[in-house]
Amino acid sequence: MLNFHRLTTKKSAYKTWLAALALSGSALVLSPSAQALQDQASYVPSQHPEVAAFIEEMAREHQFDPQQLQPLFAEAKYQQKIIDAISRPAERVLKWHEYRKIFLTESRIQAGVNFMRENAQTLARAEQTYGVPKEIITAIIGVETFYGRNKGSYRVLDALSTLAFNYPPRSSFFRKQLVEFLILAREEGLRPELPIGSYAGAMGYGQFIPSSYRAYAVDFDGDHFRDIWTNTTDAIGSVANYFKAHQWRAGEAVVLEAQFQGDPQALPSMDRKYLKVDLPYSQAQQAGFQVTQGALSAQTLMMPIRFEVADNQFKHWAGLHNFYVITRYNHSRLYAMAVYQLSQAIAAAAKAP
Incomplete structure (x- = not known):
């Protein structure tokens, strides 16, 4: 059996951060009555057959020691707030001009400029290594965690146990x-009881879920440890590697402005839920769609985008391959456009005198 129950000494800053959490209990700041309720709602394997079966599976398929997992899950706490958050009925779908206001604020743009300046060498190296523009990397981190300010407040173990x-x-x-x-x-x-993340178990500057962390996080500073919680160098390299792994094309455009004069029903792929870049530009042209920024060949595959920029006023874009790649980070056209426009705003502000 393999032992995983140790605190790494590879990274002093990360060790200090985790140790501080262990001492302060900052991940679970509860009132006494709420604390008592949480203490009762743990995942003691003997009281939860599903947890006991999970531990058996981890031992059988991944060679974990049940004697280590049993006390770990006995310490894991059920979080009703997480169930409430994920079960909350969906509010009305935001229109683009409403969504845009959330992320393209002066404070987020200026903080992005500061982040780029403070991490200029690392961002330049990431762009050279992975082909992803520094402003795109910065915008992802800006949208996800406001450049590391909001990385989450739940123990990842609690969040994932509650949802699993x-x-x-x-x-x-x-x-x-x-x-x-x-x-x-x-x-x-x-030590798996210590890491902190979102209510869905996403972690670090770029909010990687565990499978993404394992697949795409990189040790970008060469210290033999992938720390996306406290190490901006690793976080920057990891976001860039994620995009490269999802086939980001260096030097290519993301979106082009366009105009549309026709029946929206003639272009069903203009629907906001459609995320594929598979419509030949020539077919879009036949339906009345025309790029007004740059040029596309007739065979270029694209995604026609139609967003409401004010009440009953629409703007159009041609989403290209790299726009689709951004949606691999979060499966939303609105998200991808917010990242792209924030990246452009940061780049422009960084060049301003």
Whole structure:
């Protein structure tokens, strides 16, 4: 059996951060009554057959020691706030001009300029290594965590246990992420009860879920440890590597401005839920879609985009391959456009005198 229950000494800053969390309990700041309720709602394997079966599976398929996993899950706490958040009925879908206001603020743009200046050498090296523009990397981190300010407040172990064992609609997905997290902790020498993340178990500057962390996080400073919580160098390299792995094309455009004069029903791929870049530009032209910025060949595959920029006022773009790549980070056209426009705003502000 393999031992994963140790605190790494590879990274002093990360060790200090985790140790501080262990001492302060900052991940679980609860009132006494709420604390008592949480203490009762743990995942003691003897009281939870599903947890006991999960531990058996981890031992059988991934060579974990059940004697280490049993006390770990006995310490894991059910978080009702997470179930409430993920089960909350969806609010009305935001229009683009509403969504844009959330992320393209002066404070986020200026903080992005500062982040680029403070990490100029690392961003330049990431761009050279992976082919991803420094402003795109910066914008991703800016949208995800406001450049590291908002990385989450839940223990990852609690979040993933709660969702894996108490949220049937997506239990399969989060069970897989719990497996990935425990393997990640073993690989990286982490104490799995300490890392902090979002209510869905996303971690670090770039909010990687455990499977993405294992697949795409990189040791970009050469210290033999992948730290995306406290190390901006590793975080920057990891975001860039994610984009390269999803086939980012260096030097190519992301979107082009366009105009549309026709029936939207003639271009069903203009629907905001459609995320493929598979429509030949010539077919879009036949439906009345025309780029007004740059030029596209008739055979170029694109995604026609139609966003409401004010009440009953629309703007159009041609989304290209790199726009699709951004949607691999978050499966949303609105998200991808926010990242792109924030990146352009940061780049422009950085050049301003």
